[in-house]
Amino acid sequence: MHNLKEIRKDYKTFNELIRKRSINIDLTNLQKLDEDNRGLIQKKESLENKKKEISKSKDESLFKRSKEISVELDKIVKDQKDIKLEIDNILANIPNLPHKDVPYGKDEKDNIEILNAGKIPIFDFKPKSHYELGENLKMLDFDLATKTTGSRFVFVKKELALLERALSNFMLDTHVNENEYQEISPPLMASESTMFGTGQLPKFENDQFEIKLEDSSDRKFLIPTAEVILTNIVKDKILDCKELPMRFVASTPCFRKEAGSYGKDTKGMIRQHQFYKVEMVSIVENQKCIDELERMTNCATKILDKLELPYRKVILCTGDMGFSAEKTYDIEVWLPSENKYREISSCSSCSTFQAQRMMTRYKDENKKTVFAGTLNGSGLAVGRTLIAILENNQNKDGTINVPKILRPYMNNLEVISAN
RNA sequence: GGAGAGAUGGCUGAGCGGUUGAAAGCACCGGUCUUGAAAACCGGCAAAGGGGCAACUCUUUCCUGGGUUCGAAUCCCAGUCUCUCCGCCA
Numbered sequence: 001m002h003n004l005k006e007i008r009k010d011y012k013t014f015n016e017l018i019r020k021r022s023i024n025i026d027l028t029n030l031q032k033l034d035e036d037n038r039g040l041i042q043k044k045e046s047l048e049n050k051k052k053e054i055s056k057s058k059d060e061s062l063f064k065r066s067k068e069i070s071v072e073l074d075k076i077v078k079d080q081k082d083i084k085l086e087i088d089n090i091l092a093n094i095p096n097l098p099h100k101d102v103p104y105g106k107d108e109k110d111n112i113e114i115l116n117a118g119k120i121p122i123f124d125f126k127p128k129s130h131y132e133l134g135e136n137l138k139m140l141d142f143d144l145a146t147k148t149t150g151s152r153f154v155f156v157k158k159e160l161a162l163l164e165r166a167l168s169n170f171m172l173d174t175h176v177n178e179n180e181y182q183e184i185s186p187p188l189m190a191s192e193s194t195m196f197g198t199g200q201l202p203k204f205e206n207d208q209f210e211i212k213l214e215d216s217s218d219r220k221f222l223i224p225t226a227e228v229i230l231t232n233i234v235k236d237k238i239l240d241c242k243e244l245p246m247r248f249v250a251s252t253p254c255f256r257k258e259a260g261s262y263g264k265d266t267k268g269m270i271r272q273h274q275f276y277k278v279e280m281v282s283i284v285e286n287q288k289c290i291d292e293l294e295r296m297t298n299c300a301t302k303i304l305d306k307l308e309l310p311y312r313k314v315i316l317c318t319g320d321m322g323f324s325a326e327k328t329y330d331i332e333v334w335l336p337s338e339n340k341y342r343e344i345s346s347c348s349s350c351s352t353f354q355a356q357r358m359m360t361r362y363k364d365e366n367k368k369t370v371f372a373g374t375l376n377g378s379g380l381a382v383g384r385t386l387i388a389i390l391e392n393n394q395n396k397d398g399t400i401n402v403p404k405i406l407r408p409y410m411n412n413l414e415v416i417s418a419n
Numbered sequence: 420g421g422a423g424a425g426a427u428g429g430c431u432g433a434g435c436g437g438u439u440g441a442a443a444g445c446a447c448c449g450g451u452c453u454u455g456a457a458a459a460c461c462g463g464c465a466a467a468g469g470g471g472c473a474a475c476u477c478u479u480u481c482c483u484g485g486g487u488u489c490g491a492a493u494c495c496c497a498g499u500c501u502c503u504c505c506g507c508c509a
Contacts, residue, residue, distance in 0.1 A: 005468090041469050045478045052478090055490040058437080063489040070489095218499075238429055238466085240447080361466095363429080367448065369466075 001091055001357045004034060017097045020104055022319040025094055033087050040080040047073050092196070093203050096353040098318045099290065099327040105317025111330070112317070117301065118310030120334050121392050128398070129337035130390040131268035134160060136398050137418050140269065151266070152258065152273045159416045160386065163402070164276065166409035167382050168251040171278040171303055175379055179299045181249035181280055186229040188252060189220045194232045197358035199324035199350075200224060206259045209273075222255035226279035227376035231354060234283050238369060239362040245292065246283040249379065251276060269383055270342065276382035280347075282375040285364065289349040289373040290327065297329045300345045300379045307403045309388050310334040312341055326351040331380070333388040344384045347377030 007014045007030075015027050047069050054066040103112055121127075134140025139160035145153035156164055175181040189211055195201040200208060200221075209222040223229050230248045239246075254277050258264075265271035280299060284292045297313065304311045316328040325348035332341035352371035355361070360372045393401040399417040402410055 038469065041478080045469065048478060051489085055437080058489075060489075066489050240429075363447080367464080369429095 001353065002094055002097075003356060004087065004091065008034060014097070018094065020098055020318040021095055021321065022106055023095060025090075030087065030090050033083055033090075037080060037083045037087060040076055040083065044073065044076050044080060047076070089202075092357075095321075095323045096326050096350060098321065099349070099351070101290070101315075102321070102327050103315065103317045104319075106319040107317075108320045110317040111314045111320055113312050113314050114329075115301075115313035117312070118304065118308065118334070120310045121336060123336065123394075123396075125396045127336035127391060127394060129268060130335075130387040132337075133390045133394055133398060133400065134269075137400075137416065139416075142268075150273075152271065154269050154272060156386075159410075159413065160390075162410055162413075163389070163406070163416070164382060164386055166406050167385050168276060168278060169409055170306075170406055171379060171382070172249060172251055174303060174306070175249040175278070175280060175299060178302075179247075179249075179280075181247040181299075184230060184233075184248050184250045186223075186226060186250055186252065188223055188229075188255075190223050190228050190232070192219045192221070194235065195221050195228060197232050197235050198228045198354050199322075199357065200228060203323065207257050209255045209257060223252065224256045225254050225277060225376075225378075226250040226252040227281060230279060230281035231283075231374050231376060232358060233281075234360045234372065235358040237360055239283075239360070239372065241285055241362050241364050244283060244285050244362060244372070245288070248281045249278065251278045251382070269387060272383065275384075278379050278382060280375075280377050280379045283360070284373045284375065285362065286352050286355075286371060286373040289351055289375060292373070292375050293327060293329070293347060293349040296375055296377045296379075297331070297347045300331055300347055300377055303380055303385075304331065304333065304344070306405045307385070307389065308405075309385075309392055309403075311344070322346075322348060324348070324350045324353050326353065329377075333384065334392065335388060336391045336394075342384065343381075344388065345378040345380045348375060350374045350376070 002014075007027075011027055011031055015025075018025055018027075051066050051069050051073075054062040054069075103110065105111065128136075131140060131142065134156075135142070137160070139157045141155040141157060142153075144155045172183055176183050192201060195208065208224060211220045211222060213220060229252075230250055233248065234246065253274055255274050258271055258273065261271060269275070280296055282292050282296060301311065301313065311331055311333045314330045314332060316325075316330055321328050328346060328348040330343050331345040331347070333344040334340075335342050351373055354374045355371040360374070361369045362372050364370050389403060390400055393403065395401065395415075397417075399415050401415055402413050407413060
């Protein structure tokens with residue numbers, strides 16, 4: 001969320017930056033509301049001041065006047081509250097501004113590749129898709145999931161279930177032991193205010209699964225990513241700069257409605273309502289966001305290096321970034337069956353955007369209270385990593401070579417084959 | 420499901436109708452002392468918002484929302500959340 005005080009200084013520049021994100025927001029309305037709001041605040045405060053003085057004087061002859069002021073105040077306060085609400089509603093729906101490093105563009109076609117790593121495998125046969133391979137092995141069962149639950153779910157079985165578990169453990173171990181992240185096993189549900197804090201609400205309610213614990217209780221949501229719950233660890237906190245950076249990692253199921261993607265990736269487990277993801281979150285001093293983003297992205301690519309999977313790193317253009325991000329790198333893994341790269345991680349700096357929603361601040365070295373920077377990144381999406389291993393490590397007979405680094409996590413299994 | 424207790428500044432925790440924005444302690448910052456550090460002592464230290472170029476100043480805020488009152492952290496009502504005990508269950 002943006003600070004209206006900052007916007008007020010220069011509506012024009014703010015407007016131009018927002019426009020870069022291919023979003024149309026009319027700021028003239030905001031500007032007018034802001035002026036009205038401040039006018040009412042001034043009126044309100046002078047009346048309150050008068051009341052206060054009467055009360056202090058304890059002069060009974062003025063008590064009647066004080067009562068009259070109360071009546072006047074009632075209306076002003078109500079009007080002011082309404083306007084403030086309207087302002088907050090507008091602000092809550094404005095995305096973060098793009099960082100100056102971010103290339104201008106309309107959509108994913110304008111993203112720019114900045115790194116290409118690993119060897120794309122060459123097959124002397126036509127490589128199969130992950131779902132063909134998995135179904136032939138009888139270790140991915142989409143039909144069964146359709147029966148028990150519905151579309152966009154899957155049963156993962158036997159050695160592939162083990163592989164999925166091994167991937168989670170391997171990624172967590174790497175981030176904890178080599179990358180200084182603290183492991184967390186968090187709740188998989190989040191309150192409304194938590195979802196607001198990271199920017200999932202109010203604008204993207206349609207993508208979320210809502211849960212009712214009790215009829216009377218607050219709304220709760222299944223987390224669409226551990227980013228939500230890990231970032232909100234510091235909600236409503238004033239930290240000391242000595243506590244920063246804070247780095248958290250968790251492997252959790254993620255739940256998404258995928259409302260806007262009917263007909264997209266319907267085959268296989270690329271796009272599911274439920275999937276495992278290892279997520280990294282950093283809380284940093286706000287001027288260190290961009291450095292931390294590089295670090296975090298390297299933590300993610302390191303996993304792919306160790307798994308010996310071919311990938312590329314892409315910087316998202318202004319039009320393709322998520323709501324809360326100021327700068328995002330996507331990491332895309334090579335999928336032979338599709339003959340293209342697919343997203344396997346997304347690392348974003350959110351500058352102070354989420355911190356301002358969550359009220360996360362810290363005392364800097366001058367003891368000034370300032371908003372913190374937050375970052376999040378997948379390290380990596382476990383389901384899609386599983387897909388990438390199936391496809392890139394497949395043999396002609398449909399068996400799968402287990403990446404060397406994972407073998408200790410899988411009873412030293414070298415090849416996954418049927419039965 | 421039954422019975423209680425609570426929600427106050429970065430943290431712990433007093434206050435229970437009128438200089439209380441809020442005691443005290445911890446943490447933090449500055450100073451004295453010390454070769455240096457620690458200890459001790461002295462001083463400082465909330466946030467949000469409005470006005471002002473600024474020094475500064477005003478308003479709000481003791482869980483949230485109503486109410487009583489000239490005046491509420493303090494009294495009344497409603498709600499949310501947290502904790503403890505018993506029961507039940509993983």
